[in-house]
Amino acid sequence: MYKQQVIKRIFLSCLLGLLYPFSLLAQQAVDVTAKADTNSIRIGEQIKLQLTATLTPAQFKDANFKVLFPVLPDSLDHFEVVTRTTLDTLVNQDQHVLHQTFTLTSFDSGHWEIPPMRFEVISGANSTADSAVTLPIGIDVNTVAVDTTKAFKPIKAVQAVPWNIWDYWLYIAIGITIALVGIGIWWYLRSKPKKEPVIKTPTVSPYEIACQELKILKEEKLWQQGDIKQYYTRLTDILRTYFEHQFSIAALEQTSEELLQNIKPVTILNQQRDKLRSLLSIADLAKFAKLQPTADEHEDCMRKTEEILEWTKPKANVVNNPGATATGEKQQA
Structure with a gap:
């Protein structure tokens, strides 16, 4: 009995030894x-x-x-x-x-x-x-089967692709953005307060400057040399600059008619309104309508300019306060 058990154990051990490599392989x-x-x-x-x-x-x-x-x-x-x-x-x-x-x-x-x-x-x-x-x-x-017994078919025409708005969404977005930016800039510039022009008061009185420039204009003899337009341009600019510095009127930026309307509140200047109207009228015709005034009219315009300056020149005690001149003349009126 004992021998049989030993034989069985040996047989099982040999069998397991043979099967182990196959189990590892599996x-x-x-x-x-x-x-x-x-x-x-x-x-x-x-x-x-x-x-x-x-x-x-x-x-x-x-x-x-x-x-x-x-x-x-x-x-x-x-x-x-x-x-x-x-x-x-x-x-x-x-x-x-x-x-x-x-x-x-x-x-x-x-x-x-x-x-x-x-x-x-x-x-x-x-x-x-x-x-x-x-x-x-x-x-x-x-390969693709080709039936050589059939005739060749003509080439098909190019077919248009249907229009779709979404194909252009990027361009539309860019356009809308540019438009909004433009509107924003326009609105900002429109609502931005305008700066009032700063009128610098010269150290020399406006009357003295105007007299000096008239003297130079006479010496240049422009109308005698045939330069009529330049003569009247310089003459009216001298007068307008004088008005702007002496009476704080934006004369250089106004038309002749606007200037005549804006001098009404300044009594001393308004008293020379007829002379100023005549002078500006001839000057505008000479500058823009190519009118050829006579020599007497050239001299007369220069004389009227000098008379306006002499009539409106400030008194000695208010040279440095141009606003006082206009106020004082209003009170006199």
């Missing part, structure tokens, strides 16, 4: 596949090639167990890789499936094979390397 085996979604395409069409590796839960949880997918170049024999996805994992019941999808195309007609795909399997603490290979996949790449 644990390390990985099921790898390469599948195409079709085996026949036309030139330029695409194929979805899916590579998968199926792992058991023990293999998946083993930190020393790794499966390396084949690295496909951008171009294979008669095939080109269009796109490739990243490696992903799916859990199917008790199995873990690693998969990656490649999009291939071909521009060579004929029967071609996608070559076998080699997966590297690394296992064990010593990083033992092994490999698993898939089967090749046959693909028929067909």
Whole structure:
């Protein structure tokens, strides 16, 4: 009885010793596949090639167990890789499936094979390397059938693409933005308070400056040389500048009629209104209507200018206060 038990134990030990390598091999085996979604395409069409590796839960949880997918170049024999996805994992019941999808195309007609795909399997603490290979996949790449018995068809005319406002949304947005910016600038400039012109009071009285400029104008003898327009332009500018500095009237910016209206509040100046009107009238005709006044009229305009200056010149005690002159004349009136 004892001998029989010993014989059984020896037999079982030998049997387990024989089966152990096969159990290790079964644990390390990985099921790898390469599948195409079709085996026949036309030139330029695409194929979805899916590579998968199926792992058991023990293999998946083993930190020393790794499966390396084949690295496909951008171009294979008669095939080109269009796109490739990243490696992903799916859990199917008790199995873990690693998969990656490649999009291939071909521009060579004929029967071609996608070559076998080699997966590297690394296992064990010593990083033992092994490999698993898939089967090749046959693909028929067909040309487009052409019926040579039929007549050639004419080339189709160019078809217009329907207009769509969303095709121009960027240009519309830019246009609206520019319009809003323009309106904003216009509104800002419109609402911005205008700065009042600063009238600088000369250290020399306006009357003295006007007299000096009239003297220079006489010496230049412009109208005697035929420069009538320049003569009357200088003459009226001297008078207008005098009004602006002496009576604070924006005479240089006003027309002749506006100037005649704005001198009414200044009594002493308004008393010379008729002379000023006559002078400005002849000057405007000479400057803008090319009127040729006579020599007497030239002299008369100069004389009227001097009379206006003499009549409105400030008194000695108010030279430095031009506003007092106008106020005092109003009180006298």
